[in-house]
Amino acid sequence: MASSDFSVPQQRKLVTELPGPRSRELHARRRAAVSRGAGTLADIYMDHGSGAILVDVDGNQIIDLGCGIGVTTIGHAHPEIAAAAAAQADKLTHTLFTVTPYENYVKVAEKLAEITPGDFEKRSILVNSGAEAVENAVKIARKYTGRRVIAALDHAFHGRTNLTMAMTYRPWPERAGMGPMPGDIFSVPISYPFRDPEGMTGEEAAERTIDYIVTHIGATELAALFVEPIQGDGGIIIPAPGYFKRLSEFCTENGIVFVADEIQAGIARTGAWYSIEHHGVVPDLVTSAKGIAGGFPLAAVTGRAEIMDSVQPGGVGGTFGGNPVSTAAALAVFDLVERENLIGEAQRVEKAFFDRIGDWPSRFPIVGEVRGKGAMIGVELVLPGTKKPNPEALKAVIQYAASQGVIVLDAGSWDSVLRFLPSVVISEELIDDAATVIEQKLTELSA
Structure with missing residues (x-):
């Protein structure tokens, strides 16, 4: 899809810290009204979105690599839908x-x-x-x-x-x-x-x-x-x-x-x-x-x-x-x-991810494997030099990414797999930007 097809520019943009003041206000109301059993991964409240970008209630533009756990495959708020x-x-x-x-x-x-x-x-x-x-x-x-x-x-x-x-x-x-x-x-x-x-x-x-x-x-x-x-x-x-x-x-x-x-x-x-x-x-x-x-x-x-x-x-x-x-x-x-050949677009996304992050196991000691098909990618995090799961690293990566405007998911029976389920219309530029953010934390954790 051309950039003109999206109602929101397809770029990450932070105008407040995350979560922002309006999100924090809503989260206080949530705790008073919603069961804690309906937990959230990131306490950032969304207002609208387009393509692979979500815009929160404070106006921050966030890269969505989760799609509501794989739901908005075609992108957020597609006008034809x-x-x-x-x-x-x-x-x-x-x-x-x-x-x-x-x-x-x-x-x-x-x-x-x-x-x-x-x-x-x-x-x-x-x-x-x-x-x-x-x-x-x-x-x-x-x-x-x-x-x-x-x-x-x-x-x-x-x-x-x-x-x-x-x-x-x-x-x-x-x-x-x-x-x-x-x-x-x-x-x-x-x-x-x-x-x-x-x-x-x-x-x-x-x-x-x-x-x-x-x-x-x-x-x-x-x-x-x-x-x-x-x-x-x-x-x-x-x-x-x-x-x-x-x-x-x-x-x-x-x-x-x-x-x-x-x-x-x-x-x-x-x-x-x-x-x-x-x-x-x-x-x-x-x-x-x-x-x-x-x-x-x-x-x-x-x-x-x-x-x-x-x-x-x-x-x-x-x-x-x-x-x-x-x-x-x-x-x-x-x-x-x-x-729109979205099956072909999923294949494009797969190539873009592996071209960009396929070398993570050789670059970061806490990355055991990168694997996946199409717009469904997993990064297994381990204790350096072993295959033992590293759930602490996963939690740290997810929290850091969210604070920088990138939504990623957890996965794995040991909570040690970083999961990407982006829209198939996501651009190579957004993939690169999100990967750069995550690499900052991987570098710190690997040290």
Whole structure:
């Protein structure tokens, strides 16, 4: 996109310290009115944004490398998304699709059938959030197979509802004190190339996973295996080549539903419509959310028709799922991704990041690895000379970056991975500026 296409100049600009006085005032009100359980990463309150820049209530222009955890993939406040939503809101805001249906829902489902992997007949349901999509995928897989057990990979994040919380790997902060957890949920080993034994192949890691399933669960007991092809909250973990191919074969051989959770990595973020495409694997079910509607709440489960249609009418659904305004925004997102080649833009962003920060492991002793696909990049921080996680360094980097007008995310089971999920329209100049800010802290910590 040309610079003239953005309503805010695409540059970092600080006019106050961060957080500024208006943000501090709002934060005092927040503490008095909002549960502390809804914690914030940076106490900087936003007013508006455009592209990859957010503007806070004090007028500071901030580089956003988080996108609300991967939601505004196409950029903040895209005018075409706003226009599509506004036009729909003028016509119809709600009827509930399962009472009196409407065309938008059908058109989104048709598009999902087109863009998700696989050339078989597909069906979709639309819901509100990623966790709700995962929970419905569990229900559908159990109904189809007649089995109850669900497996997810180590380091997974699948949501914060009671069921999806049980599928999420780490206990803190998502699960601590929230039990009891639902039963029949297992966590199984993943391929984690940075931490696996040196030389372990994807196929060997898959056999380790399969052995765990067979010996601890029983293949005939398992309804579904849920995988994030690229784990986001887990630390931008990308399993080794061949890992998912072997797991998919195992699932097919044993009547297990293979589910790709694409809530964070899907919808063009990684340089493909869905990140499972990088692994050359076709899942049975796919969950979509986050970037699907440009900031409006929408999520989906899409998959093989025979699996999706195994559920009786009324077995899935919800009051706001597939809302007319959200689906109008999603249709505009689909159009933008194709018309503006945002898949290609994600590939450009990947190259720009690796060109700029790919040498960090050799320059900074606390950087163990830089990895990622598209606009989904992870920097694993370690204690110098080891692979031991360095959560203190991560916290320091995030706090410093925020104070300088750069929003970055944490990730990893040990809170030791710096996570970048920028918009795919971010410029090389903004990437360079953000990297320069972060390097200032990496240099200090490495000393």
